[in-house]
Amino acid sequence: MLSAEEINEIETESARYPTRQAVCIDAMRIVQRHRGWVSDESLRDIAAHLGMSVTDLDSVATFYNLIFRRPVGRHVIMICDSVSCWIMGYDRMREYVGKRLGISLGETTKDNRFTLLPIVCLGCCDHAPAMMVDDTLHSDLNPEKIDRVLERYP
Amino acid sequence: MTAAATEKPLTKNMRPDGSAMDVRAYLQAGGYEALRKVLLGGMTPQAVIDMVKEAKLRGRGGAGFPTGQKWSFVPRGKDAPNPTYLICNADEMEPGTFKDRLLMEQDPHQLIEGMIISGFAIEADVAYIFLRGEYVLASERLSRAIAEAYAAHYLGKNILGSEYSLELYLHLSGGRYMCGEETGLLNALEGKRANPRSKPPFPPVVGLFGKPTVINNVETLCCVPHIINHGATWFCALGRTHDAGTKLFGASGKVKRPGLWELPMGTTMREILEEHAGGMREEVTFRGLLPGGASTDFVTEEHLDTPMDFTAMSKIGSRMGTGTMIVLDDQTCPVGMTWNLMHFFAQESCGWCTPCWSGLGWAERILKAMEAGQGQPGDLDKLTHQAKMWGPGATFCALAPGAAEPLQSALTCFRDDFERHIREKRCPWR
Numbered sequence: 001m002l003s004a005e006e007i008n009e010i011e012t013e014s015a016r017y018p019t020r021q022a023v024c025i026d027a028m029r030i031v032q033r034h035r036g037w038v039s040d041e042s043l044r045d046i047a048a049h050l051g052m053s054v055t056d057l058d059s060v061a062t063f064y065n066l067i068f069r070r071p072v073g074r075h076v077i078m079i080c081d082s083v084s085c086w087i088m089g090y091d092r093m094r095e096y097v098g099k100r101l102g103i104s105l106g107e108t109t110k111d112n113r114f115t116l117l118p119i120v121c122l123g124c125c126d127h128a129p130a131m132m133v134d135d136t137l138h139s140d141l142n143p144e145k146i147d148r149v150l151e152r153y154p
Numbered sequence: 155m156t157a158a159a160t161e162k163p164l165t166k167n168m169r170p171d172g173s174a175m176d177v178r179a180y181l182q183a184g185g186y187e188a189l190r191k192v193l194l195g196g197m198t199p200q201a202v203i204d205m206v207k208e209a210k211l212r213g214r215g216g217a218g219f220p221t222g223q224k225w226s227f228v229p230r231g232k233d234a235p236n237p238t239y240l241i242c243n244a245d246e247m248e249p250g251t252f253k254d255r256l257l258m259e260q261d262p263h264q265l266i267e268g269m270i271i272s273g274f275a276i277e278a279d280v281a282y283i284f285l286r287g288e289y290v291l292a293s294e295r296l297s298r299a300i301a302e303a304y305a306a307h308y309l310g311k312n313i314l315g316s317e318y319s320l321e322l323y324l325h326l327s328g329g330r331y332m333c334g335e336e337t338g339l340l341n342a343l344e345g346k347r348a349n350p351r352s353k354p355p356f357p358p359v360v361g362l363f364g365k366p367t368v369i370n371n372v373e374t375l376c377c378v379p380h381i382i383n384h385g386a387t388w389f390c391a392l393g394r395t396h397d398a399g400t401k402l403f404g405a406s407g408k409v410k411r412p413g414l415w416e417l418p419m420g421t422t423m424r425e426i427l428e429e430h431a432g433g434m435r436e437e438v439t440f441r442g443l444l445p446g447g448a449s450t451d452f453v454t455e456e457h458l459d460t461p462m463d464f465t466a467m468s469k470i471g472s473r474m475g476t477g478t479m480i481v482l483d484d485q486t487c488p489v490g491m492t493w494n495l496m497h498f499f500a501q502e503s504c505g506w507c508t509p510c511w512s513g514l515g516w517a518e519r520i521l522k523a524m525e526a527g528q529g530q531p532g533d534l535d536k537l538t539h540q541a542k543m544w545g546p547g548a549t550f551c552a553l554a555p556g557a558a559e560p561l562q563s564a565l566t567c568f569r570d571d572f573e574r575h576i577r578e579k580r581c582p583w584r
Contacts, residue, residue, distance in 0.1 A: 016282075016323040018363055021345040025328045029287070063347040063504075064328030066287045078288070082249035083448055084406040086494045087486050120331060120498060121448075122288055123252040125406035125478065126413045135290040 002045045006030055010049065020050045024060055028067050037068040065119075072115040073108040075153040078132045081118045084125035089141075093129045094118075096143050100150065113153070161392070163380040164373070164400060165416040167261045174295040177302040180263040186308060188379035192271050193316040197382075199230075202275035206378065208386035210398040214253075215243055215334075215371030216446065216475045217552075218464040227358035228276045228366045237279035239367040241343070242269055242375055244285040244292070245327055245334040248447035249498055250480035253402040254372035256414055258285075258292040261376075262299035266322065268375035270308060271382060273320045276368050281322045284339055287329055296324055331502035335551045336369045338504065349506045350551035373402060395420030397463035401474075405431035407481030408438045414478070420461040423453065426479065438483035442567055446475020448495050449556025451563035452482075473559070487583035488568035489575050492561060493521035499557035507549035513540045514557055525584075529576035538565055 002010075009030045014023040027050065031042050038046075038061060047057040061067050068076075079097060081090050094105070097116060101109050108115040124130035127139035138149045167175050167183050175183070192202060207222030228238060242265065246254040258265060265283075273281050285293055300322055303309045311319045330348055332338040337351035340362050361367025377399055381389045390398040397419045403426050404414040410432030417426070423445060427433065434440050442454045445462065451472035453460070460466050467474040482491055500514035517540045520533050541562040544554035565572060574582060 016321075016325075017343075017345075019344065022343065022363075024345040025342070026326070029326065029328065060345065060347055064330055066327075066329035081494075082498055083444075083491060083494050084250050084480055087407050087480070087482070087491065119288065120247055120502065121249040121251065123246050123255040125250050125252045125480070126404060128406060128412075132288060137291070 002031070002042075002049060003034065006034055007049065010046075021052055021056075024050055024052060024057055025064060025067070028057075028061055032068060037071050039071075043069075071108070073112045075113060075134050076115045076117060078117050078119035078122075080120070080122045080124070080128070080130045082121035084121070085129040088128035090129050093131070093141050093143075093146065097131075097146055097150075100146070114150075162400060162416045163384075163392075164257065164264070164376050164402065165261075167264065168256070169260065172260060174259060174299070175261050175263060177263060177299070177306055180261070184383070185263055185379075186267055186306075188382035189267050189270055189308060190314065191382055192274055193314050193318055199275050199277055202271060202382070205386050206275070206381060209377075209381045209389040210386075210396075211374065211377055211381065211389070212397065212464055213371055214373035214377070214401070214476070216248065216449075216473070218474070221370065221374055224358060224370075225272070225276050225368060227356065228368060229359065230277065235365055237365055238277055239362045239365060240269060240273045240276060240278040240281040241339065241362065241367060241369045242281070242283045242372060243334060243336065243339060243369050244283050244289070244372050245339060246289070246372070247286055247331045247334050248449065248476050248478075249495070250404075250406055250444065251447045251476040251478045252404060252406075253414060253476065253478055255289060255292055256402070257372050257376050258289070259295055262292075262296045263303065264376050264379065265296075265372055266299055266303050266308070268378040269322060270303075270313065270320055271378050272368070272370060272375055273322075274318050276366075278320060278368070281320055282343060282362075283322070283324045284333065284343060285324060285326055286333070287327045293324065293326055300324060330504070331498075332504045332551075332553065335553065338551065339369065340367065347504065349504050352550060393419035393463065395461050395463045395466060397465060401462070401477050403430070403462060404478035405481060406478070407443075408435045408483045408485070409433065409481055410435055420463045420466070422459050422461050423479065424458040426462065427458065427481070431481075434481075434483060438485050440481065441484050441486075441488065442482045444475075444480040444482075444560060445472055446477050446479065448480070448498060449552075449559055450475040451559045452567045453563075454567050472563070485583070487525070487581055488564055488571050489521060490525055490581065490583065492564040492568075493518065493525055495560050496521055496557065499553065503553060507551075507554065509543045509545065509548045510554035510557075513543055514554065516540060517557075517561060524572070524575045525581050527575075527578075527580040529572075529579070531576060533576060534565060534569075534572055537561060541565070 013026040130139045211221040212218040332348040338348035342348040496518040500518040505511045541558040544558040546555040
């Protein structure tokens with residue numbers, strides 16, 4: 001069941017588009033903000049609310065990389081693997097984060113604290129390498145800085 | 155008017171601490187004057203279009219299409235379909251590109267004013283800013299600025315008491331490079347997968363929800379208020395070559411001072427690289443660069459004196475693209491860099507057209523094997539053949555042709571390095 005708050009937020013967004021389907025990406029992002037990810041159950045609820053078929057909605061959900069169809073940890077690390085960050089040491093930074101947390105790309109730590117994902121260019125190329133943790137951009141990464149950043153996310 | 159205000163119109167309001175300008179500060183800096191001039195000074199939509207045409211403004215998203223001409227494709231008159239939409243393409247996701255983020259984070263009202271004037275020119279009823287989902291700070295600052303603009307009657311019904319009304323909404327994307335392709339963007343905004351559409355019809359005639367739609371890049375729209383304020387002649391004179399205006403140029407990679415600078419259109423690559431980016435770091439030497447994002451052809455030393463503008467860059471077989479250069483040095487493997495680029499394009503292919511979904515992955519696998527010491531004789535011919543298969547004209551959108559640009563040029567510029575990988579069965583940089 002969608003919560004009253006979720007429905008309210010979806011309807012606010014929906015007023016900005018002439019069709020019901022147009023709001024579906026916003027709707028999934030809203031539900032994800034409340035629940036961390038979009039489960040099969042949430043998908044069914046959103047589809048029903050918007051008058052879409054579940055299959056249609058899932059085909060949209062699985063297209064967009066910022067919509068999570070699997071559970072993620074409390075914090076999501078998105079590390080930039082595009083060309084400028086790659087030149088400036090992406091491979092070493094990814095290895096360092098992975099070793100520190102004991103996970104590879106696409107995995108979540110056992111304590112459910114972090115999920116590690118790759119992301120395309122974050123538009124931070126003059127301060128590469130870069131990553132986002134949740135909503136915050138962290139740039140000019142090196143192992144010491146990564147240590148300091150990770151500590152801020154319990 | 156200070157010199158900076160007329161020479162660096164787009165970035166004159168940027169503060170050293172990177173904070174955003176609120177509506178009051180923007181007004182004090184002369185903001186919304188252009189909008190007043192248009193709406194209260196009796197300018198017609200056609201007069202705005204003519205002025206932008208005369209200013210020779212070309213799209214800053216990479217393709218360089220003349221903005222005024224794009225606007226003039228929108229059907230007008232009593233029988234024209236409605237509503238008409240204006241979309242700001244703020245889906246900045248071209249690898250190596252970091253210019254629109256600065257404009258939105260630090261001077262959001264400049265973009266909003268540009269959108270209202272552009273909306274008036276095409277007689278738009280509704281405007282959307284299509285912003286990539288990762289640009290959280292830009293989203294917060296734009297939301298605040300849009301609310302301020304509504305409160306001050308720059309948006310909504312009868313703007314500043316004029317006949318013109320415009321609703322402006324911010325849409326946060328769910329991700330994927332394809333959303334930056336204009337017809338992919340339209341599908342995304344309609345709540346569908348961001349596959350490209352067949353053209354024609356072009357979006358100014360049949361666009362969002364089947365209605366006339368103009369899609370312009372952030373930087374393009376930000377130029378518009380300054381053209382209104384200072385005139386077309388002034389704007390043309392800002393450029394050093396026949397392409398008009400200033401341009402945000404950037405450099406990333408192992409240069410001394412990576413960054414972003416507003417410079418005259420037509421500034422040479424060498425000047426950007428050596429004077430503004432400070433040249434290469436001490437421990438490395440220059441090998442080549444991608445002049446304007448991942449989907450532009452590599453340029454080497456011999457062409458560095460070429461002016462960065464639409465025309466001169468295409469003459470040397472590359473493109474200005476987004477104007478933000480990615481620099482390759484001698485300590486970085488060109489094959490590895492090309493693999494990284496092909497990985498990006500293969501991953502971001504939407505799967506709609508066969509040369510793209512099939513060919514990009516194939517090229518990526520060949521390059522991956524080459525980097526792992528498993529390159530085969532004949533690989534380079536396969537890669538050359540693939541790059542030719544990707545278009546232009548072989549696919550619905552520009553993703554695959556864009557991917558072909560760095561691949562085909564890398565194979566030419568760094569051929570010895572590719573051959574050495576195959577011959578020695580290893581990456582010499584590892």
